[in-house]
Amino acid sequence: xxxxxxxxxxxxxxxxxxxxxxxxxxxxxxxxxxxxxxxxxxxxxxxxxxxxxxxxxxxxxxxxxxxxxxxxxxxxxxxxxxxxxxxxxxxxxxxxxxxxxxxxxxxxxxxxxxxxxxxxxxxxxxxxxxxxxxxxxxxxxxxxxxxxxxxxxxxxxxxxxxxxxxxxxxxxxxxxxxxxxxxxxxxxxxxxxxxxxxxxxxxxxxxxxxxxxxxxxxxxxxxxxxxxxxxxxxxxxxxxxxxxxxxxxxxxxxxxxxx
Numbered sequence: 001x002x003x004x005x006x007x008x009x010x011x012x013x014x015x016x017x018x019x020x021x022x023x024x025x026x027x028x029x030x031x032x033x034x035x036x037x038x039x040x041x042x043x044x045x046x047x048x049x050x051x052x053x054x055x056x057x058x059x060x061x062x063x064x065x066x067x068x069x070x071x072x073x074x075x076x077x078x079x080x081x082x083x084x085x086x087x088x089x090x091x092x093x094x095x096x097x098x099x100x101x102x103x104x105x106x107x108x109x110x111x112x113x114x115x116x117x118x119x120x121x122x123x124x125x126x127x128x129x130x131x132x133x134x135x136x137x138x139x140x141x142x143x144x145x146x147x148x149x150x151x152x153x154x155x156x157x158x159x160x161x162x163x164x165x166x167x168x169x170x171x172x173x174x175x176x177x178x179x180x181x182x183x184x185x186x187x188x189x190x191x192x193x194x195x196x197x198x199x200x201x202x203x204x205x206x207x208x209x210x211x212x213x214x215x216x217x218x219x220x221x222x223x224x225x226x227x228x229x230x231x232x233x234x235x236x237x238x239x240x241x242x243x244x245x246x247x248x249x250x251x252x253x254x255x256x257x258x259x
Contacts, residue, residue, distance in 0.1 A: 001122065001244065002114070003236075004129030007165035008204060009197045010175035012223045016165055017127035019233045024123060024240070032121035034113050036128040084130065085111055087155035091148055092137035099140050107133055114157065123240065130156035135207065139192075139200045149203070150210050161243065162218045163236055164208060169198060171224050 003020075005013045014035055021033040085107045094100045110133060117124040134152045143149060167175075176194050183191070211218050219239060221232040 001161070001240070002118065002124050002126070002129075002159040003161045003163065003240070004126045004131055004159040005163045005165055006128065006132040006135065006204070006207075008167075008172055008201050009192075010172045010179060011165045011167050012175075012229070013132075013165055014127045016163070016221075016223060016229060016232055017125050019229060020236055021125050023233050023237055024125075027237070030122040032117045032124045034117055034124060034126045036126075036132075084156045088133065088137055088152055091152045091155065092134070092141040092143060094137065094140035095142070096140065103133070103137060103140070111157075126159075129159060131159075131162060131207065131211070135200070135203050138203055139196070143203075146206050146210070149206055153207065153210055153214065158216060160217070161236075161240065162211060162216060164204065164218055164220045165232070166204070166220065166222055167224050169201070172198060172201075 005017055007013055017033060017035065021031045024031045085104065088107060089100070089104055094103060107130075110130065114124075114126070114129070117126075131153070134149065134156060137152065138149050141148075173194065176197060180191070180194070208218065208220070219236060221235060223229045223232050
């Protein structure tokens, strides 16, 4: 079962993905977590005061894609996902050549990670998947027509469940401000400015309606604090349990019919 999270920058996708994977694991589920963390948020970053030398976040951001590309080289990409990469870049190619190269590499790695994860666990949670990639490409390509976004969503592989995470603009602004405060000067060059990020929320409104029109399973959740985060995790977990139960019931029924 593939689960993708999507939502505006700073909304807490990685935090929710980690919490959800932990809760599912506690309940005995076989879970694979695929994160698109920022280097400054790397889970293995040395703690403050540690004598272990820390690699600058900006350098990790440059090196990490190359390391992951080599690591993924042994895994074949899903043919549908590979096709989606080419189709996405055709439909929503960023005008900036550097962003275009970075995102092409990102989507290719995403397709390989998806294929590898499907073979590794019963449930796979992506904090950012293909729907989030459509948002980023639409933003950087300065798309203003819903039709282009719809075509891009049609091109990407469908997960079993989509979770849209949202929060009030003032919460997003506060979180992005804190994120920027923690970043070094060079790492900031890899991120879009706050005005661009906050001004792009309308894209998620469009995508939500398009996804619903395509009959894709989308859960909408709000996370502003620890309590709402816990509520989100439990809500999604319950839906997963129901989904798995229905899937098993359908499989049993089909098997009985075959027998």
